[in-house]
Amino acid sequence: MTRIERNAVEVHGIVKHYGETKALDGVDLTVREGTVLGLLGPNGAGKTTLVRVLSTLIKPDAGTAFVGGYDVLRQPKQLRRTIGLTGQYASVDELLSGYENLYLIGRLLDLSAKDAKARAVELLERFSLTEAARRPAKGYSGGMRRRLDLAASMIGRPKVLYLDEPTTGLDPRTRNEVWDEVQRMVGEGSTVLLTTQYMEEAEQLAHALTVIDKGRVIANGGIEELKKRVGGQSLQVRPADPAQLPEMARALQESGVPATFSTESGLLSVHLTDERRLTAVIGVLGTRGFAVAGIDTKLPSLDEVFLTVTGKSAVPAQTRDKEPVA
Amino acid sequence: MSTATLSPAPATTAADADDTRIGLRANLRHLGALTRRNLMRIKADPESMLDALLIPVIMIVLFVYVFGGAMAGNQHEYMQYMVPGLLGTTGLNLAMALGTGLNTDFQTGVMDRFRTLPIGRSAVLLSKMIAETLRAIVAFAVLIGFSMVLGMDIVGGPLKLLAAVGLSLVFGSSLMWVSMLLGMSLRSAQAVQGMSMLVMMPLQFGSSIFANPTTMPGWLQAFTKHNPLSALADACRALINDQPVGNSALTVLVWAAAITVVTAPLAVARFRKRT
Numbered sequence: 001m002t003r004i005e006r007n008a009v010e011v012h013g014i015v016k017h018y019g020e021t022k023a024l025d026g027v028d029l030t031v032r033e034g035t036v037l038g039l040l041g042p043n044g045a046g047k048t049t050l051v052r053v054l055s056t057l058i059k060p061d062a063g064t065a066f067v068g069g070y071d072v073l074r075q076p077k078q079l080r081r082t083i084g085l086t087g088q089y090a091s092v093d094e095l096l097s098g099y100e101n102l103y104l105i106g107r108l109l110d111l112s113a114k115d116a117k118a119r120a121v122e123l124l125e126r127f128s129l130t131e132a133a134r135r136p137a138k139g140y141s142g143g144m145r146r147r148l149d150l151a152a153s154m155i156g157r158p159k160v161l162y163l164d165e166p167t168t169g170l171d172p173r174t175r176n177e178v179w180d181e182v183q184r185m186v187g188e189g190s191t192v193l194l195t196t197q198y199m200e201e202a203e204q205l206a207h208a209l210t211v212i213d214k215g216r217v218i219a220n221g222g223i224e225e226l227k228k229r230v231g232g233q234s235l236q237v238r239p240a241d242p243a244q245l246p247e248m249a250r251a252l253q254e255s256g257v258p259a260t261f262s263t264e265s266g267l268l269s270v271h272l273t274d275e276r277r278l279t280a281v282i283g284v285l286g287t288r289g290f291a292v293a294g295i296d297t298k299l300p301s302l303d304e305v306f307l308t309v310t311g312k313s314a315v316p317a318q319t320r321d322k323e324p325v326a
Numbered sequence: 327m328s329t330a331t332l333s334p335a336p337a338t339t340a341a342d343a344d345d346t347r348i349g350l351r352a353n354l355r356h357l358g359a360l361t362r363r364n365l366m367r368i369k370a371d372p373e374s375m376l377d378a379l380l381i382p383v384i385m386i387v388l389f390v391y392v393f394g395g396a397m398a399g400n401q402h403e404y405m406q407y408m409v410p411g412l413l414g415t416t417g418l419n420l421a422m423a424l425g426t427g428l429n430t431d432f433q434t435g436v437m438d439r440f441r442t443l444p445i446g447r448s449a450v451l452l453s454k455m456i457a458e459t460l461r462a463i464v465a466f467a468v469l470i471g472f473s474m475v476l477g478m479d480i481v482g483g484p485l486k487l488l489a490a491v492g493l494s495l496v497f498g499s500s501l502m503w504v505s506m507l508l509g510m511s512l513r514s515a516q517a518v519q520g521m522s523m524l525v526m527m528p529l530q531f532g533s534s535i536f537a538n539p540t541t542m543p544g545w546l547q548a549f550t551k552h553n554p555l556s557a558l559a560d561a562c563r564a565l566i567n568d569q570p571v572g573n574s575a576l577t578v579l580v581w582a583a584a585i586t587v588v589t590a591p592l593a594v595a596r597f598r599k600r601t
Contacts, residue, residue: 056442077348100366
């Protein structure tokens with residue numbers, strides 16, 4: 001049986017210059033229908049510019065882009081019916097209540113007064129904002145505002161959602177709430193383009209990744225695929241007796257398997273360049289009669305991926321501490 | 327497993343570019359929803375209304391009771407001279423709120439949200455104009471009521487009073503375009519407000535609103551004579567006091583038309599460029 005997979009978003013050679021600055025310098029990417037694409041990159045990489053192009057907020061200088069089959073340049077109105085956007089800053093009207101914000105958007109999306117009301121109530125409930133529904137958004141906490149913004153982008157049940165750094169500046173609990181909501185939307189069939197600076201966020205939510213830097217795509221693919229590109233898996237062996245670590249490493253080296261160990265972590269690691277190496281390691285350790293307490297294979301983290309493809313860390317050192325711990 | 331793309335959509339051919347034109351009913355619905363939003367903003371921020379009312383109230387009290395006796399011999403006579411002219415500027419003061427509101431919408435990202443919705447951008451603008459006009463009408467009602475309590479006589483009767491209000495609103499709406507330009511050119515809402523004040527103050531005082539220009543030095547008279555606010559004040563004063571209006575009303579309309587012809591295309595072009 002042939003399963004037909006469609007691309008909800010298709011971007012070909014998008015260019016956007018601001019004077020000398022090339023915000024986007026020929027970006028190509030696709031997002032499969034019903035999946036989450038993580039668009040990863042440091043500050044100023046062009047992530048937001050791309051989202052703005054795809055939401056018809058700015059016109060690209062060159063290239064083509066289709067969302068839900070509609071041309072960004074030539075069919076903006078149809079396109080707008082298929083998308084929902086949650087920006088980096090919460091674009092809700094601070095003077096209006098949460099309910100009024102959602103009701104307004106419902107009406108602007110051509111829902112009847114009755115439907116707009118019902119949809120607003122439903123989404124407020126879903127995002128745990130019912131209690132605050134009648135209060136002006138001005139008094140909402142950062143997390144509440146972000147949730148309201150998310151709810152606002154979902155009023156029209158968009159097929160494609162753009163989430164532009166949806167959890168930047170949120171505390172871990174609120175961030176988890178946003179993640180849960182995104183996962184639920186995807187479960188209901190939405191396609192999501194998620195921009196983020198956080199590796200963990202991409203790992204949690206995305207099916208595929210596009211890494212951009214200075215307006216160019218520098219890596220593309222599934223998360224596992226990208227990790228393999230960086231150097232495959234490593235095997236980590238925990239001996240029952242840590243004192244045996246040097247002896248184990250020597251034994252492996254004698255059999256032609258380079259191994260390193262760390263007495264600090266009590267782990268012996270072997271780079272798995274091919275599948276046979278795993279068998280070789282087990283074989284050597286077994287015939288020499290070493291007692292092993294634990295064995296694990298590990299993919300490199302997305303941070304390592306980023307470091308390898310861009311040559312620099314994705315998250316500036318000073319903000320690293322605030323990054324959620326996995 | 328094969329991959330098919332959705333581009334271009336099967337239902338659309340290359341010929342029909344963006345065929346979902348927004349119908350009249352949808353446009354009216356959007357306009358209604360957005361006007362409601364703008365009115366709710368005023369309700370949520372009553373201080374903004376207070377500003378528009380408090381300053382004229384203070385001016386009326388201050389000028390009539392402090393300077394009135396000195397300027398016209400008695401307070402009542404000065405009130406009949408000054409208050410109608412000041413009423414004429416109500417439409418203008420409120421036109422200036424359009425720019426601040428627009429600026430805030432651009433700054434806060436609300437405009438971006440509107441722009442990702444399938445609505446006509448003109449509805450966003452028009453709804454602001456409607457809301458500001460409604461606000462001006464409320465301000466008129468309060469200020470006229472207040473003046474009448476203080477003892478101002480509407481000699482010309484209700485119809486001529488309405489004509490004066492209408493004239494003020496027509497001139498005010500031509501200034502909405504100026505305000506809109508300021509709102510989209512300046513960085514912050516505060517800057518827009520400051521700039522508006524800067525423009526309004528000399529225009530207001532260098533006019534026939536508070537004092538008869540014939541008492542002013544020659545260079546100022548030249549300015550006052552050509553200041554559209556003088557014509558507006560003269561027209562409103564004549565209408566409310568039931569005196570001959572002369573050319574003043576026509577002058578106001580010509581000014582309003584001229585300001586609109588020059589600034590409206592600029593404002594609309596700028597708005598289109600930014601949206």
